[in-house]
Amino acid sequence: MAELLGSSSVRSGRASFCLRVVGFVLLLVFAAAASASRDISNGTSKEPNPAREEDPHHRSNTTHHKKAFPVLSFNYEHVRTPFEISLWILLALLMKLGFHIIPRLSHVVPESCLLIFVGLLVGGIIKAIGEKPPILDSTLFFLYLLPPIILDAGYFLPIRPFTENLGTILVFAVVGTLWNAFFIGGMMYAVCQIEGTGLGGVDLLSCLLFGAIISAVDPVAVLAMFEEIHINELLHILVFGESLLNDAVTVVLYHLFEEFAHIGTVTVADAFLGVVCFFVVSLGGILVGAIYGILGAFTSRFTSHTRVIEPLFVFLYSYMAYLSAEVFHLSGIMSLIACGVMMRPYVEANISHKSYTTIKYFLKMWSSVSETLIFIFLGVSTVAGPHSWNWTFVVLTVILCFVSRMLGVVGLTYIINKFRIVKLTKKEQFIVAYGGLRGAIAFSLGFLLTNDKMKDMFLTAIITVIFFTVFVQGMTIKPLVDLLAVKKKKESKRSINEEIHTQFLDHLLTGIEDVCGHYGHHHWKDKLNRFNKAYVKKWLIAGERSTEPQLISFYNKLEMKQAIMLVESGSAAKLPSTLSSVSMQNIQPRAQPRGRIIPRISKGREEEIRKLLRANLQKTRQRLRSYSRHDLMIDPFEDNMSEVRFRKQRVEMERRMSHYLTVPANRQEAPPVRKVRFESGSVKVTVLLNLCRCLSIQMYNILFSCHVSSVLTSEAQADFLRGKKC
Amino acid sequence: MGSRASTLLREEEIEEIKKETGFSHSQITRLYSRFTSLDKGENGTLSREDFQRIPELAINPLGDRIINAFFPEGEDQVNFRGFMRTLAHFRPIEDNEKNKDPTASEPLNSRTNKLLFAFRLYDLDRDDKISRDELLQVLRMMVGVNISDEQLGSIADRTIQEADQNGDNSISFNEFIKVLEKVDVEQKMSIRFLH
Numbered sequence: 001m002a003e004l005l006g007s008s009s010v011r012s013g014r015a016s017f018c019l020r021v022v023g024f025v026l027l028l029v030f031a032a033a034a035s036a037s038r039d040i041s042n043g044t045s046k047e048p049n050p051a052r053e054e055d056p057h058h059r060s061n062t063t064h065h066k067k068a069f070p071v072l073s074f075n076y077e078h079v080r081t082p083f084e085i086s087l088w089i090l091l092a093l094l095m096k097l098g099f100h101i102i103p104r105l106s107h108v109v110p111e112s113c114l115l116i117f118v119g120l121l122v123g124g125i126i127k128a129i130g131e132k133p134p135i136l137d138s139t140l141f142f143l144y145l146l147p148p149i150i151l152d153a154g155y156f157l158p159i160r161p162f163t164e165n166l167g168t169i170l171v172f173a174v175v176g177t178l179w180n181a182f183f184i185g186g187m188m189y190a191v192c193q194i195e196g197t198g199l200g201g202v203d204l205l206s207c208l209l210f211g212a213i214i215s216a217v218d219p220v221a222v223l224a225m226f227e228e229i230h231i232n233e234l235l236h237i238l239v240f241g242e243s244l245l246n247d248a249v250t251v252v253l254y255h256l257f258e259e260f261a262h263i264g265t266v267t268v269a270d271a272f273l274g275v276v277c278f279f280v281v282s283l284g285g286i287l288v289g290a291i292y293g294i295l296g297a298f299t300s301r302f303t304s305h306t307r308v309i310e311p312l313f314v315f316l317y318s319y320m321a322y323l324s325a326e327v328f329h330l331s332g333i334m335s336l337i338a339c340g341v342m343m344r345p346y347v348e349a350n351i352s353h354k355s356y357t358t359i360k361y362f363l364k365m366w367s368s369v370s371e372t373l374i375f376i377f378l379g380v381s382t383v384a385g386p387h388s389w390n391w392t393f394v395v396l397t398v399i400l401c402f403v404s405r406m407l408g409v410v411g412l413t414y415i416i417n418k419f420r421i422v423k424l425t426k427k428e429q430f431i432v433a434y435g436g437l438r439g440a441i442a443f444s445l446g447f448l449l450t451n452d453k454m455k456d457m458f459l460t461a462i463i464t465v466i467f468f469t470v471f472v473q474g475m476t477i478k479p480l481v482d483l484l485a486v487k488k489k490k491e492s493k494r495s496i497n498e499e500i501h502t503q504f505l506d507h508l509l510t511g512i513e514d515v516c517g518h519y520g521h522h523h524w525k526d527k528l529n530r531f532n533k534a535y536v537k538k539w540l541i542a543g544e545r546s547t548e549p550q551l552i553s554f555y556n557k558l559e560m561k562q563a564i565m566l567v568e569s570g571s572a573a574k575l576p577s578t579l580s581s582v583s584m585q586n587i588q589p590r591a592q593p594r595g596r597i598i599p600r601i602s603k604g605r606e607e608e609i610r611k612l613l614r615a616n617l618q619k620t621r622q623r624l625r626s627y628s629r630h631d632l633m634i635d636p637f638e639d640n641m642s643e644v645r646f647r648k649q650r651v652e653m654e655r656r657m658s659h660y661l662t663v664p665a666n667r668q669e670a671p672p673v674r675k676v677r678f679e680s681g682s683v684k685v686t687v688l689l690n691l692c693r694c695l696s697i698q699m700y701n702i703l704f705s706c707h708v709s710s711v712l713t714s715e716a717q718a719d720f721l722r723g724k725k726c
Numbered sequence: 727m728g729s730r731a732s733t734l735l736r737e738e739e740i741e742e743i744k745k746e747t748g749f750s751h752s753q754i755t756r757l758y759s760r761f762t763s764l765d766k767g768e769n770g771t772l773s774r775e776d777f778q779r780i781p782e783l784a785i786n787p788l789g790d791r792i793i794n795a796f797f798p799e800g801e802d803q804v805n806f807r808g809f810m811r812t813l814a815h816f817r818p819i820e821d822n823e824k825n826k827d828p829t830a831s832e833p834l835n836s837r838t839n840k841l842l843f844a845f846r847l848y849d850l851d852r853d854d855k856i857s858r859d860e861l862l863q864v865l866r867m868m869v870g871v872n873i874s875d876e877q878l879g880s881i882a883d884r885t886i887q888e889a890d891q892n893g894d895n896s897i898s899f900n901e902f903i904k905v906l907e908k909v910d911v912e913q914k915m916s917i918r919f920l921h
């Protein structure tokens with residue numbers, strides 16, 4: 001009893017401390033937002049800070065006033081913009097941190113809701129102060145906030161389920177979105193025609209435009225929500241794939257209706273052009289992305305000597321793909337996805353393990369920051385934006401969105417199920433329909449509309465729908481998933497067994513398809529693989545890895561991961577069990593003395609393990625002769641703690657290795673492996689710092705040398721002329 | 727019935743095949759025309775050479791084993807019934823079949839039977855175990871000639887070590903099922919036969 005009281009008081013103590021921390025952080029937010037809003041909303045710089053000390057000598061010349069040398073001066077204008085941007089991002093992340101400290105909240109309410117709520121608060125405070133809160137600028141959103149999220153999604157897209165369900169996904173994305181757009185637009189128009197709603201001024205094309213904006217499922221919101229509910233792979237890829245691929249439809253519809261809304265009439269030729277435009281936009285986007293992807297893969301083939309900048313190539317090529325597609329009004333999202341998907345298998349075969357880790361964590365980091373910022377800005381913009389609340393319009397929009405989504409999914413599934421091997425059950429259909437969230441893309445597209453009185457009404461309705469889907473649907477989907485007992489994601493690492501048997505089944509099914517004369521999924525996949533192996537891999541993968549079969553690279557990766565885990569944790573847990581099975585195979589029938597049996601391991605693996613151990617165990621003894629910024633081996637910034645740790649690990653490991661290598665190991669239970677994350681964390685920071693240092697120094701060098709050379713040439717010319725004269 | 731060659735497919739045969747394998751009428755007719763197109767000797771049965779004439783099968787690493795799977799123990803010819811019986815394993819599982827007849831034996835395309843078919847492709851000597859050598863043979867076929875024996879050996883060892891639970895250093899059918907429980911076999915081992 002006393003224990004319970006004690007623990008509850010400790011918990012409440014911790015909770016009140018957390019609340020105090022959160023409260024303090026909120027105060028910081030308001031202060032920063034107040035100063036930040038001035039800059040972002042106005043766009044023009046205000047009066048310079050009166051404390052500027054830039055031209056003291058002018059003033060001293062005119063006033064003959066000798067000023068004391070300023071020991072400490074205040075010059076905020078100089079750093080205003082980057083300072084405020086960094087402060088916003090920092091505070092957004094602190095918010096995110098705060099939510100996870102508060103124990104109960106993050107389980108009940110999804111993070112996106114909390115972030116929007118914080119945005120609302122911040123916007124409210126800013127407004128209360130009297131400043132104009134910043135609005136989610138469409139350029140900022142489409143060019144800076146959206147690409148990282150899409151790249152993260154595209155680069156790590158699980159290809160196998162995606163291609164297996166591609167037909168379903170495409171039907172949902174294209175036909176489903178079209179249905180939503182026209183249904184919502186049409187019904188809105190019909191209702192607007194009814195007398196008494198005061199909406200007579202809304203014409204058909206505007207309604208259709210509105211329908212096009214609101215109909216698309218948003219990848220950011222879907223990602224944010226599905227991250228937390230851990231639903232099974234099939235449903236995840238269906239909804240998520242749909243949200244990605246419907247971008248092409250949205251782009252075309254939006255531009256189409258926007259054009260026509262100005263002109264006022266639509267002809268059949270225009271509709272036909274619209275269809276053609278759709279194909280151009282989607283296929284063109286994919287083509288652009290594929291080209292950049294191939295370029296990126298090709299570049300990565302030559303980066304074996306400059307490992308530090310490898311991740312940058314991935315990021316830059318992808319970003320260029322996105323921007324290039326946006327130039328031609330093609331679908332930027334599809335371009336980005338195509339680039340990531342195209343690049344990934346070849347880049348991963350070429351780059352080092354550290355670069356792979358860097359890419360993974362950078363993408364996750366950027367997409368996380370972007371997501372946080374988007375949701376907070378959504379909240380702030382809600383408070384800021386001009387609103388025109390029309391009960392009929394807004395309520396109707398919400399209801400229609402929901403209804404049309406349900407109808408669309410159910411109707412399309414009925415048709416799709418005729419073609420699927422594994423049919424979609426009613427429960428799954430419901431989750432797919434319920435998971436169709438709207439998000440910031442709809443808001444930004446609405447914001448891009450030209451200013452007329454309907455824009456405010458549209459924006460209000462869009463925001464309401466976004467809030468409804470994110471809050472209501474986002475919060476209730478988790479209990480619904482549990483209630484309906486939908487299959488959850490099976491958390492498991494891919495084992496070598498699964499890989500072998502999956503490949504085996506692939507070959508088997510291809511063979512059976514060939515026997516039946518049926519050119520199905522497996523047949524084409526097999527053809528693609530053959531083409532890939534025969535031609536593409538030779539060009540895009542460096543060295544001998546181009547001929548490595550997939551099974552072998554998978555196995556090597558697995559062994560590498562294990563070896564790294566081995567080194568990090570300092571325990572040789574996994575090693576003896578594999579050694580034991582090998583030793584059991586290699587023991588001759590005649591009895592060996594139960595003493596020193598040195599087991600044989602394959603040369604390759606031995607080399608690998610030896611290399612890894614050598615690199616990590618001898619770090620303490622190695623002293624750098626010369627510092628080179630391209631070296632990732634030892635960082636002079638590494639503190640003494642890691643040295644002590646390495647020394648301890650080395651002693652431990654040597655003891656255990658000698659033990660295991662000399663005694664015939666029986667099958668032992670693996671002792672619990674201590675996961676030491678420090679190693680990978682320091683690798684990341686090291687790579688990051690090296691990267692930035694490398695780049696900034698290069699840039700400085702280039703600029704400096706340009707300046708120097710220009711000075712030198714002018715001087716050289718002067719000298720030459722003088723020399724000539726003499 | 728029996729081994730008498732018949733170039734035309736009779737209705738009662740179609741009905742029997744339908745009952746045994748679960749294919750629909752149109753699917754059976756379609757596959758029958760494929761069967762006859764493969765049957766160059768026109769004697770109502772297929773031999774191994776007929777299968778080997780299929781070009782894609784020749785470059786398939788598992789081509790020989792797949793061909794062997796069609797032929798029952800020790801025979802060199804397969805008739806249409808046998809052909810269909812093998813292909814029935816790859817029919818998609820339908821939900822309504824589960825409720826039909828609890829007393830009847832499991833249909834050919836149930837999950838267990840699909841896995842059994844795949845298992846038998848590994849286990850050539852039919853001792854209900856995949857031994858290390860059998861696994862090595864399959865791996866060698868899938869990986870090609872460039873990989874050393876030692877590396878393949880360590881892969882095979884690791885595979886067996888992961889799957890083996892009763893310590894007999896080979897993979898039994900139950901262990902095989904257990905390893906593949908996370909794989910969506912119903913989708914992976916099904917072909918959508920066109921109607």
